[in-house]
Amino acid sequence: MEVFFILCLLTTIALSGLxxxxxxxxxxxxxxRSALPGRKKPVKVMVVAGxxxxxxxxxxxxxxxxxxxxxxxxxxxESDRMSAEKIVNFEKIxxxxxxxxxxxxxxxxxxxxxxxWLSTILTTLNAVFFSFPLVFGEKPDLxxxxxxxxxxxxxxxxxxxxxxPICLAVFVLKVSGLKDxxxxxxxxxxxxxxxxxxxxxxxxxxDHFFVQWKQLQEKYPNTLYLGRLV
Amino acid sequence: MEGDNVVFVTVGTxxxxxxxxxxxxxxxxxxxxxxxxxxxxxxxxxxxxxPRRLQRDDFSMQHYRYKxxxxxxxxxxxxxxSHAGAGSVLEVLQAGKPLIVVINELLMDNHQxxxxxxxxxxxxxxxxxxxxxxxxxxxxxLSLLNPYSSGxxxxxxxxxxxEEWILLSHGGHGNIETELETFEVLISLAVRERQGANA
Numbered sequence: 001m002e003v004f005f006i007l008c009l010l011t012t013i014a015l016s017g018l019x020x021x022x023x024x025x026x027x028x029x030x031x032x033r034s035a036l037p038g039r040k041k042p043v044k045v046m047v048v049a050g051x052x053x054x055x056x057x058x059x060x061x062x063x064x065x066x067x068x069x070x071x072x073x074x075x076x077x078e079s080d081r082m083s084a085e086k087i088v089n090f091e092k093i094x095x096x097x098x099x100x101x102x103x104x105x106x107x108x109x110x111x112x113x114x115x116x117w118l119s120t121i122l123t124t125l126n127a128v129f130f131s132f133p134l135v136f137g138e139k140p141d142l143x144x145x146x147x148x149x150x151x152x153x154x155x156x157x158x159x160x161x162x163x164x165p166i167c168l169a170v171f172v173l174k175v176s177g178l179k180d181x182x183x184x185x186x187x188x189x190x191x192x193x194x195x196x197x198x199x200x201x202x203x204x205x206x207d208h209f210f211v212q213w214k215q216l217q218e219k220y221p222n223t224l225y226l227g228r229l230v
Numbered sequence: 231m232e233g234d235n236v237v238f239v240t241v242g243t244x245x246x247x248x249x250x251x252x253x254x255x256x257x258x259x260x261x262x263x264x265x266x267x268x269x270x271x272x273x274x275x276x277x278x279x280x281p282r283r284l285q286r287d288d289f290s291m292q293h294y295r296y297k298x299x300x301x302x303x304x305x306x307x308x309x310x311x312s313h314a315g316a317g318s319v320l321e322v323l324q325a326g327k328p329l330i331v332v333i334n335e336l337l338m339d340n341h342q343x344x345x346x347x348x349x350x351x352x353x354x355x356x357x358x359x360x361x362x363x364x365x366x367x368x369x370x371x372l373s374l375l376n377p378y379s380s381g382x383x384x385x386x387x388x389x390x391x392x393e394e395w396i397l398l399s400h401g402g403h404g405n406i407e408t409e410l411e412t413f414e415v416l417i418s419l420a421v422r423e424r425q426g427a428n429a
Binding site: 061064068083134181184189191193194209210213226228229230 | 316317319342344345347348380381382383384385386387388390391
């Protein structure tokens with residue numbers, strides 16, 4: 001009896017493990033697929049911006065998007081004060097009067113400059129812990145079948161920032177099948193010959209990966225190069 | 231203060247005392263005067279060393295720590311000397327001002343060097359260290375710098391629209407074929423640019 005029970009349990013675990021693996025493989029192999037043609041519904045966008053100069057870069061990209069991309073949800077590191085101001089100013093110009101088209105959310109930063117690698121593991125886990133409810137909470141209504149896009153740019157040129165925990169949560173969301181989310185990564189213009197650490201990780205997960213220098217495109221063939229974007 | 235002959239030095243949100251000391255010393259000011267500049271404005275950030283203020287008939291020197299926006303100072307300047315920070319470098323180039331980037335050798339921030347050296351290879355700026363700055367300014371001809379064309383974020387948005395299959399024309403009159411054609415043109419343009427650069 002007991003043996004039978006254990007066997008059942010093991011089979012269940014093995015089966016769900018197999019499904020999870022198949023699902024992960026499916027998500028990874030179908031990345032980069034376009035949405036259905038002719039959609040005119042708005043696209044809910046989550047923008048994970050870095051600090052300082054990276055926010056400026058990101059705002060130029062978001063500023064060029066057509067009016068279909070709304071609402072826009074900005075995710076910032078808790079310690080980043082300058083960026084919020086930039087975003088609010090930008091949104092003031094972009095959307096006249098209606099203020100409901102964007103919001104700003106915060107998560108703890110996974111790594112500060114000069115932080116040791118050991119403590120980085122802890123702070124990253126902390127950031128991941130905050131990212132999951134944020135991503136799953138913002139997931140739009142399934143019935144509307146809206147497609148969500150995530151634009152992310154790495155937080156710091158020299159380390160994984162806010163976008164890694166968020167993208168991990170997004171990937172789990174994609175694997176769960178609850179939502180078809182497209183992940184877009186734009187490498188910062190200051191990366192000419194090498195990808196940032198966030199870039200190196202997300203190269204394998206992002207649906208669209210933009211680089212801004214031809215040398216990088218030659219090194220990483222699965223990237224898109226359309227010249228300097230910012 | 232007024233006139234086109236202002237030199238603007240900026241260190242961004244960092245501190246770069248060595249650059250402030252180099253640009254505010256008498257020898258450097260002499261060179262600036264000889265080159266026809268009449269004023270020097272320094273943005274010193276978190277730096278410890280504060281240069282003295284000068285108000286002579288033929289030359290003035292002022293400094294401040296931060297401003298909300300340094301855009302006005304960049305606009306007024308006829309030469310900008312900047313740290314290697316990507317934000318500052320791009321802001322100056324987009325304003326179309328001659329730029330000398332000074333690398334902080336104490337900070338081994340390699341990726342910032344990447345951008346500055348790439349842009350200098352393409353002739354958009356000169357780059358120096360604190361010890362070679364005087365030489366660079368003396369010998370390099372600022373009028374030989376290539377104008378910088380700003381990036382094209384609309385290529386990104388067009389690409390996104392194509393991926394999300396959003397018809398650019400509102401009200402259902404959009405023709406996805408035309409939109410896609412535009413996109414193909416963009417892609418081939420990018421490819422041609424790449425080949426042109428390789429040739």
